[in-house]
Amino acid sequence: MSIETDIKQKKFRSPYQRMGLNLVYTSNWIQYQQMEIFREFDITSQQFNVLRILRGQHPNPIKVSDIADRMLDKNSNTSRLIDKLLVKKLVDRKSCPNDRRAVDVIITEEGLELLKKLDPEVEKWEANMTGITPDEADLISTLLDKLRNSKNNN
Amino acid sequence: MSIETDIKQKKFRSPYQRMGLNLVYTSNWIQYQQMEIFREFDITSQQFNVLRILRGQHPNPIKVSDIADRMLDKNSNTSRLIDKLLVKKLVDRKSCPNDRRAVDVIITEEGLELLKKLDPEVEKWEANMTGITPDEADLISTLLDKLRNSKNNN
DNA sequence: AACAAATATATGTTCCAACATTATATGTAT
DNA sequence: ATACATATAATGTTGGAACATATATTTGTT
Missing domain, CATH: 1.10.10.10 (Winged helix-like DNA-binding domain superfamily/Winged helix DNA-binding domain)
Known part of the structure; x- marks a missing residue:
């Protein structure tokens, strides 16, 4: 599903807003999934x-x-x-x-x-990330690094 | 700065692990920055x-x-x-x-x-995201959508 | 119609997050 | 050498997160 359907919002103010919401949403998604693993180990x-x-x-x-x-x-x-x-x-x-x-x-x-x-x-969970290739994962990392190097860096 | 220097970790198990850590780290980074804005408005x-x-x-x-x-x-x-x-x-x-x-x-x-x-x-803050282009922001969104469509979707 | 199941929201409880403050040790300037 | 600033960790406090449970209403089944 796209972020549009996940949070049921069709229009965004800008590509940056959509990306920001997607980023926070996806981070929450990852953390809740991993939490399920950690919970069994207290x-x-x-x-x-x-x-x-x-x-x-x-x-x-x-x-x-x-x-x-x-x-x-x-x-x-x-x-x-x-x-x-x-x-x-x-x-x-x-x-x-x-x-x-x-x-x-x-x-x-x-x-x-x-x-x-x-x-x-954890490795088993990571191995399920089949939606993107390793190269795409690297690309995301590179772009996120660039994002954090924006002007509002502090 | 790259995620490597931000969390002072040189090696990662896989591109996926590095991306996951980067994602959570960047989401926290965004949320703390925005929190500063919201705080003034209680x-x-x-x-x-x-x-x-x-x-x-x-x-x-x-x-x-x-x-x-x-x-x-x-x-x-x-x-x-x-x-x-x-x-x-x-x-x-x-x-x-x-x-x-x-x-x-x-x-x-x-x-x-x-x-x-x-x-x-908020718009002023978003306008400071000069590290990436609008196209790159869209690319991140697309890749995150694909990521969440991985097998471990539930 | 009666009862069970599902839905929608509210509440109770326990623990953690956020923020400020304190206590102690170290560094620095006069 | 002393006073003051900085660094490091721990603690006090308040409010929010996480999770389970309760209450009311609706829907579905027989």
């Missing part, structure tokens, strides 16, 4: 995002502020996200020796195992 | 979404469930959104004569005036 998509970032650094620790820098949602409260993951024993946390303001976070073996169980599910 | 982006839908029907009323069908976030609690708008006197609500389960909602003059003040702000 984590949220933001917690998954953090775990993947931590795995990317494993076995090195990474500071809370560096995690925040890498997140998709730059306004998320990383401190409390780590709290949740800590309770589930998916991460460890200890004060950073070099800078006693900072806190080093590291993924646990349990966390790595959870990701190992999640990986095939 | 509404949320979801409330703005509802008001625009209502204006599209004006002067006809529209049922709550039909509003929900047209929203960008299909899981939003439309009932409570209307409550908020009602308190601000931006919409009116009355029982639908044909179907007494349903509720007819209509935008007030005050609501229309608010949109009139918001329109130029």
